[in-house]
Amino acid sequence: MKRKALAIGNGAYAPGFDLENAVNDAVAVAEALRRSGFEVNEFTDLDHTAMQDAALAFGKSLKRDGAATFYFAGHGVEIDGVNYLIGIDADPTSAVDAKHNSLKLDYVVDLMDHAGSETNIVILDACRENPFGKNWDRSLGTGGLGPVTAPRGTLIAFATSPGEKAMNGTGKHGRYTEALLQHFDAVCPVETMFKRVRATMATSTGKKQTPWEHTSLIAEFYFNRSRNVPVTQYSEQAVSDGGFIADPKKPAHVVLDELKSHDWYRQNPAARGIKPSDLNGFRENACFMIGRALYSAADGGSKGAEPWVTNFIAKTGGVDPHKRKALLDGMLFEVFFDRDGILRSKPKAKHFDELYGAASAKLLRPSLEFIGEVLVNTGRRFLAFPNIDDDVSVDITTTMLPGKANPSITGIVVGGRDILSLDSPDYVDEHGIPRYFAFRPQDLANRLAAEAALPTSRQVLNFPDLSMPPGELGYPVGYSLEWMS
Template sequence: MTRRLNALVIGNAAYEDVDALKNPVNDAEDVGRKLETCGFSVIQEMDSSHADMDRALKRFQRVLKDSDVGLFFFAGHGMQIDGENYLAAVDTDATDEITAKHSSLALNRVIEVMEKSGCSTGIIILDACRNNPFERAWTRSIKVRGLAPVYAPRGTLIAYATSPGQTASDGKGRNGTYTAALLQHLTTPDCSIEAMFKRVRNTLSATTKGRQISWEHTSLAGEFFFNLSLGLRIDLYSETALSDSLFVLDDRKASHRVIRELKSSTWPRQNPAVDDFTPEMANKAAADSLFVVGRNLYQAACGGSRSASAYLADFASRTNGINEPKRKAILDGMLFEVFFDPNARLRKTFKLRKLEPLFSLQRHKDLLPSFDFIAECLLPDVAQFHALPGKRHEIAVDVVTYPAAKADQHVVESMHCGGESILWLEDEDYAPEPGEPPLLEQLTLRAFEAQLSEQMVLPSHLLKVNYLSFEKQGRERLWFPLGYTARKR
C-alpha cells in the first residue's frame, strides 16, 4: 500500500521587530524528520520571510495535486486580527493591523490551498498560539488572545497547541511544550490521528499541570495513521507470510514442500529442493507461499547452499517464465529476509552475506518494483541507514588517509558522507590506550570497499569511494583501524 504524503513545515523564530523565539526552528526540524520516517516528502522553511512563505506555499500547492495526504505544520508567532488567523513571517511589518495582515500568511489561504488540492486528507498543525507581541505597536488594544477557531473543510483536521482564545508558551528544552508532546506520540504504531492527538492532549495537560489544553477541529471522512505497522502497511502478503514463524506448511502443496526442505538447514536437502523449484511449480503457488519460498531461498544461500546461491545469482534467467506478480513475490521475500526476522521485526543484525548479488538485481528494470517494496517496508526505520535500501541513489564516501611506511600503503584517518564523519569506534575492546594509535589491519582496496559496502548496507554499484589523499590505481593497500566501522550509529 503506497501512500502519497507531502508536508510543508515552517519554523519561524528570528523575528526582526520583536524578541526572537527559542523553539520554533527546532520544532520544525524535528517534526520534519519524524514525518519523513512516516513516508512524507517534506518541504522545510526556517526563519522565513513573507516572500519565502508565499513561495513555499505555492510549491506545496503544486505537489499536493499528486498527493493523497497533505500536512502543514507551523511553529512561530500567530495572531488573530478581526476574527481571522495569520502566521507571522520573520519580517512581518506590524506597524498596524492592516500591514500585519498583508505581510503575514493567512491561515485561511493555507486551508483553501489544501481544500482545493484534491487530497483526501488535509492536516494542519499550529504551534502558534503565543501572546501576540505585535499588538504593542498598534493604535488600539486587541483584547482577543491566541488564535480563533476556523472552519475545517471535509477531510481536514486542524490542530492547535491550545484551546481557542488561549495562549501557549515556549518550552524549557529544545522544543515547545506542545511540539514536544506531539513528537512523543506522532509515530505511535497503528494509532489513528484522532487517538494520537488525544495522547498529545493528555501529555500536554500533565506537563503543564492543566494550564495548556490542546484542541482539534476535525471533519475527517476516514481514518489516517501516521505510522502503520508492517502488517497493516504491506497489504500484498498476509501476516503469517511476513511473520513466517507463523506460516503453516501443508505438504500437499509442492511449494510448501520446497519451503520445508529449505528450512532443514542441510545442503543435501536444500539443493535438490531448489533444483526442483521450476517456473511451472511457481506459477501454481500462491503469493504468500512464494514470498516465504523467497525468504528461505535467501536464508539457504547465506547458509552456503550451492543451489540457492546459484538461483540467486541467476535469478533473472531462473525465473523466466514465472508470471510477473509471482516472480515479484519470490524477490520480495528474498529482500525481506535481509532485514526482517521471523516475527517481521527489524533485525538487530542484518543478513548481508549475499547482499551484493541480491542488490545487483536492481539493475534489471523489470525487477525494480521489488526494491520499491523493500524501501516502503524500511521507511519507518530510515534513520538506521545512510541511504534507504531499495532506493537507487548513489552515495559518495570521501576517505582521508596518510602515507604508511611502505609505498602504495595508506592509513585510513577518517571517512565522510553527507557532510558528516562516519568512522567511529564500534567495539570498545579495541580502544587504544591513551596516547596510543589504534590497532590496524591491512586490506586491499577491493576488500576495503566490500567491507564499506556491507557496513553501509549499500551495493557496490551505488557506492562511490573517493580517496582524497592519493590517486587510485588499484594496487594500493589500506591500513584500517580495528574495531572501527562506518555503520550508522
C-alpha cells in the same frame, strides 16, 4: 533517529496587530509533524517568558544524531541586526519594548546546534518587513526578519524574501503555511519539498511572496520517508516465518521445509529441484516465503540455493510476473528482517549486491520500491533507501602512520556521518589506536555492500586526503560499518 519539534503560534497581539491565522498555522503544522514521527511540543499565544522557557526545554530535550524542527508563526522583526520573534506581551509602539519582550532567533538556533542534532530545521512564517514600522524610530535600524547564517546541519526557511509581507491565505491559514501543508507529506528530500512550496507560492500569490531558505544541511533529510504502505500484501506467517510448521500435503510447504532445514544435503536438492512451473502453481505468500528461504540458505553456503540469488533473472525465466515479484520481495525482505519480522541489527547482506543488481532491472524495480517502503516504515535512516537511483558519496578519510607504506583509514563518512564503528575497545591499544590490515579500494566497496547494504553500483568513493585513489589501504581491525541510524 529521534525526532523532536517545537511549534509556536502567536496571534493575540495588541489590537490592530493581531494575526488571524497564526494559531491555526501552528496547530496544523504540529499535527503534520506528528504524522511524520515527531514528538511535538505545541504552544499558542505565548508571552516572551513562556517562549524562552519553551525554547530552553526544547533544546535540552534534543539528542545527538537526532532531528529537530522549530516552527514559529507570528510577528518577527530585526532590531540592530538581531532577529526577534515577538511575544504577545510586546508593545508594538515601542521597538525597545519589543526587543525585550521577544525570543531571539539566534538563541533557538544555538540551542539546536549545540545539542548535536544531525539535522535541524527552522521554519519561520513571519514577515520580512517590519510589521510595526510606522510606529518605530527608523534610526534603530529596525525591519522584518533579516538574514541568518545556518550552522552546519541546519536549514532555515522563511515564509518571505527580504522586505516582503506574509500574505493571508484563502482559508484559515496563511499563504505560506497553506502551501507548506500541501507538500508536507510528500516523499522527497526537504530541500525539494521547499522548492515545491516556493513554486506553489509563486502561483497562489502572483509572485508577490517568495519563500526563502538558507541551508547547510549535509545529511539528506525527509519529513516523510514513507507513503505508509505496510506489508499487508503478504500474510503474517510470511512476514514472521519463524513459527512456520510445514503441512506435508502442500507441495510448497515440502519445499520450504527442506530449504529451512539448515542442512545442505537437504537444501541443495530442494533448491535445484524448483522449476518455474512449480512457482507458478504456488500462491504469492508461498513464493515470498520460498524467496526468504532461498536467500537464507544461500547466505548459509548452500550451493544449490546460491544461483537463485546470484543469477536471479536467468533462474526465474518463465515464472509468472506476480510470482516472480513475490519471490524477489521475499529475498530482499530476508536481507533486512529476521524470522519475527523485526529489523535486523546487521543486514544479512552477503549476496545483497548481486540481488540488488538483478532487482535494478526495469521489470523488477517494483521489488526495490517494495523493500524501500518497508524499510522507511521502520522510522530509521538507510544509506541506499529510499532513493534507489541516486549515487551515494562515500568520503574515506586517511592518515599516514609511522612505519606504514600505505594510508590508513580513519573514517568512512556518508551524508556527514562517520559509519566506521569500533566493535569492542579490546581491538585498540591504550592510546585508542587500532591495528591495520591491508585492504584494496575494491575490498572496501565490497565491504560497504556486505555490511552497510550499499550497492557497489551506487558507490562513489572519495579520498579527500589523497591526490589520487590509493592502490592499497590500511583498514582498522575490529571495526565494522553501520548501515542505519
